[in-house]
Amino acid sequence: MYNFLDRSTLQKVQVLHHIFNEKRYFSSFELAQNTQLSERTILKILAEISSDLQVIIDSACIKKKKSKYFKLEYQDHFSIKTVERHYLQNSLTYKACDEIFHNTFDDITTFSLDNFTSLASMYRRINKIKPLLNQFHLKYKSHQMVTLEGTEKQFRYFYYLFYWNSCWGEIWPFTLVTREQIIEVLEDVNLVLPESMIYWLAICLTRAKLGFLIEDNPMYSTFTKHHYHYDNFSTVARLLFKKITTLSDEDIELELMFSFNFISCLQHYDKKDKAISLMMNFAQHHNQELFVQATLYWIETFMNHFSIVLNVEEYGVLFVNLLYLHYYIMTFSGPHYLFKEDIYKKRFEMLETAQIEIMNQFYDRLVENEEFSIIFKRKDTLIGRYHKLLKQSIDIITRDAIKIKIVSMLNDIPYLFDQIKRTFVHVELCSTDEEADLIITDRLYLNIKKETQAIFVWNSVPKKGDYERLGKRLQEIYFNKNQLSNNLLIKTLMSEI
Missing domain, CATH: 1.10.10.10 (Winged helix-like DNA-binding domain superfamily/Winged helix DNA-binding domain)
Structure with missing residues (x-):
């Protein structure tokens, strides 16, 4: 600020x-x-x-x-933010940027006179924000009409942060598009969007109305081609652009693809989200794309570094959220916040020293592969977000549990598992796709891999001695599992010890 x-x-x-x-x-x-x-x-x-x-x-x-x-x-x-917003929006620098966005800033001399300030004072204000504009690859230009020179993509990205980080949905800062126009179309199709996405659509609609169209980029159409949600989004957004702008169908399609590229990156998936499987399918179609390859490399490096195997649910939610994060970093240049500190970075810097060191060691492993330097070079932006995603994705509380599979001729697995749990509490049944720490069976069936040592055979109807013998075996596995130094690393990183 x-x-x-x-x-x-x-x-x-x-x-x-x-x-x-x-x-x-x-x-x-x-x-x-x-x-x-x-x-x-x-x-x-x-x-x-x-x-x-x-x-x-x-x-x-x-x-x-x-x-x-x-x-x-x-x-x-x-709300103290209401007071901050008042001060910010009444600053001359904010007013100048607002006029540049709406294409109403004629020249700096007229602006200075209208706002009762000196030309020298305005130039000092502009010079103060030039380093910030540089981060977005934008430059202040004052020829016949003052503007910010750079790609339309970066211009819109800057102004999204500019308006959202100053207004926070408390007021509507746009003059050429009303919130009611957007909401009316959304309500007609029973769609509810977060306010931040409504801001983004207003920015794109405003610029399109002013005749500033997004530059074509093959990446936009490639990204949307196999995305499960693009058809639904484009149906609604197309109605908006047809109602509010006079663009051709071809120009509207480009605008839709670009907006979807950005809005998708704001999406966050939780573990139980059914769309995760659809995103995994999307990734298969884009397997050779840099952001997908970087994500695969990230997870492989993570599992190797911490000697940890992710279950299906953990892998899926971590993968798709990293996928969007890496695409976002690769596509848009600049910080993630204006007028305030990066919250993720600030939270990370408040962690215990040991956690920061462990995360830094892992990040050092990532940057060893220069193929993905365009993404991983943004350490200040990424490291805090990586740690947050790990905390949201990995259930370290059950990480110590011994994964078991039970094979029973009597098909009484729930009963047997309950009995085993009474013998040794730190056990958990494997899902279909998981690899077991121990297979407990009443005989060596053909579908059991005989070469593995992780087999325990007991009677078809287990006796007291079977449970005592199993308890000792489980204690041995549990002890060995928790002696791994990297196991302690991941527990420290996730704040469990």
């Missing part, structure tokens, strides 16, 4: 956060020390915040006691 706010407004935001975090009275002297500002400046800032709050919101106010003690008093429904 500091790129867009002037110094005095940024100081107000910093002081506001300070008094928001603790619901108590602060002395002006204490605030001056904590913020490294003079006490006189603090008193001025608090007076301005008090005045601003009366205009911005009715759920908070500055309480004053004994002339130099201050407290932010607020109700439960108060």
